[in-house]
Amino acid sequence: MEESKRNLLDEEAKASLDIWRYVFGFADIAAAKCAIDLKIPEAIENHPSQPVTLAELSGAVSASPSHLHRIMRFLVHQGVFKEVPTKDGLATGYTNTPLSRRMMITKRDGKSLAPFVLFETSPELLAPWLRLSSVVSSPANGSHPPPFDTVHGKDLWALAEDNPCFNDVINEAMACHTRLVVPRVAAACHDLFEGVATVVDVGGCTGETLAILVKEFPWIKGFNFDLPHVIEVAQVLDGVENVGGDMFDSVPKCDNVFIKNIEELQRGCPTKYRESVDSGIRNQRPEKDHDSEDRDEKLEQVRLMLDMGMMAHTSTGKERTLKEWDFVLNEAGFARYEVRDIDDVQCVIIAYR
Ligand SMILES: C[S@@+](CC[C@H](N)C(=O)[O-])C[C@H]1O[C@@H](n2cnc3c(N)ncnc32)[C@H](O)[C@@H]1O
Secondary structure (H helix, E strand, C coil): CCHHHHHHHHHHHHHHHHHHHHHCCHHHHHHHHHHHHCCHHHHHHHCCCCCECHHHHHHHHCCCHHHHHHHHHHHHHCCCCEEEECCCCCCEEEECCHHHHCCCCCCCCCCCCHHHHHHHCCHHHHHHHCCHHHHHCCCCCCCCCCHHHHHHCCCHHHHHHHCHHHHHHHHHHHHHHHHHHHHHHHHHCHHHHCCCCEEEEECCCCCHHHHHHHHHCCCCEEEEEECHHHHCCCCCCCCEEEEECCCCCCCCCCCEEEECCCHHHHHCCCHHHCCEEEEECCCCCCCCCHHHHHHHHHHHHHHHHHHHHHHHHCCCCCCCCHHHHHHHHHHCCCCEEEEEECCCCCEEEEEEC
16 A cells, blocks of 8 residues: 555544544543542542552542542543552552642642642633634634633633632632742742842732742742732731732832733733743743653643633733744833743743843
């Protein structure tokens, strides 16, 4: 058979399986959410004997063994948990993996993103994903309300203001991401905080970022700035003042401005934020070996997923390439900027007046 024909048949065979990822792609996150809801990773971690048999696990999380078996079979297949022989070799049991430990809702270790999974799988966040086509088919850029607003009749922050439980879900998700990323930012940017007296975190949520920064750099005074309904539930911290307001009106004037994950800013960088530290997207890596190419490919996939999330949940937010950031920062009047790697999906952009 000639090569082009063989390739076509291979592609057909691959497609006949790949299409099922789109039929049941949600199964991945639904099963992970189930594990988080039932605190399965915690039940395994805290069990006195390892590995944990199905009978032991069902008892620990009060679940029906037959249903739990199916959930665990799926998650073991996906590499979330491991199934290994028990010590006597007569049965099998489950153990955690680095991935399932990142699904511990009770763990605040700077690795778990379980609250983020629960936020993204909340009914409020899931529904807009199903309306992406409405925004894409809108004739002019930005003329159609974002899918989130179409579904809920208001934007994310207005919904959070009206619904304190949902507000908590958002705040927990942001806080766990902050615990993951901000220590890396602090390590990579130590020099930027030397000799700095005041730092404002714009859209600082409940203050998790500044809690980390003032601990690392105790000489700074932090201003945690966010919408009033968020500031109402913010942490009270030594060395940090909580300030409620709208960043489009004004923000506390400080030596340094810290901005992390602010979709609103992705509309463009207002000149009033000159001199800022922001997380952004980077699309190039200087050196490539086999492992780094594989990692780059995975990072790229996460970044593209983040961009889809922006489209589903924000009005004009987008994940920018470095080239796009270059344009925005120049337009905003920054004299220069630099990008620092924090060995994560995101990186730090430091813009100077
Ligand atoms: C995606 S969260 C990021 C929170 C935090 N910076 C982080 O990365 O964990 C965006 C934050 O911006 C706040 N925010 C949205 N619009 C705002 C506005 N107009 N003025 C001040 N804060 C705002 C939200 O309340 C929310 O806490």
